[in-house]
Amino acid sequence: EDQVTQSPEALRLQEGESSSLNCSYTVSGLRGLFWYRQDPGKGPEFLFTLYSAGEEKEKERLKATLTKKESFLHITAPKPEDSATYLCAVDIYNFNKFYFGSGTKLNVKP
Amino acid sequence: DVKVTQSSRYLVKRTGEKVFLECVQDMDHENMFWYRQDPGLGLRLIYFSYDVKMKEKGDIPEGYSVSREKKERFSLILESASTNQTSMYLCASSLTGVGENIQYFGAGTRLSVL
Structure with a gap:
């Protein structure tokens, strides 16, 4: 069965304390892996797409990486405004739909 | 910028009522999707559409239906x-x-839904 698992479920960091979020997947025929940020009461906002193992993408304090079995979202020197739920999703060949993980809720304390 | 607009931010309905949720996109996208999101369960796909008048069941379609009469609108x-x-x-x-x-x-x- 195709599956996407995110860990940890929740993460509390002090401002400036770097860490990583994990998204592991067991799917056949990965076409792409997507990271989103979701603020409370709002829709997910697109961050990154990764298509092949070894690929990396960066945006401000965020860096996403991809291997054959998992993706990491590295957060360097986070600020309180980085507090949000981070979702990953995978897209599989022959389907037009995404499989979403349950998300990691990040809380960055000043 | 891509814009996807949902007609209501909050709705309160009674049990047994017929409810319509509207969605409009302004980027000429072929595909449109409806998800529901519940704590601990993540996003679950209800229905999607890849063209006008076309629809496909997602993972939890029971109790729902959809309509796509125009490319930009999915109900x-x-x-x-x-x-x-x-x-x-x-x-x-x-x-x-x-x-x-x-x-x-x-x-x-x-x-x-009350």
């Missing part, structure tokens, strides 16, 4: 609302093709 219908349909509903749209199929989401509709 979710709860034929007879029940309390277990209280949830956050999210609409998304995308193009087709590798490198283009990013799903863009609306702000969501929080539905309460």
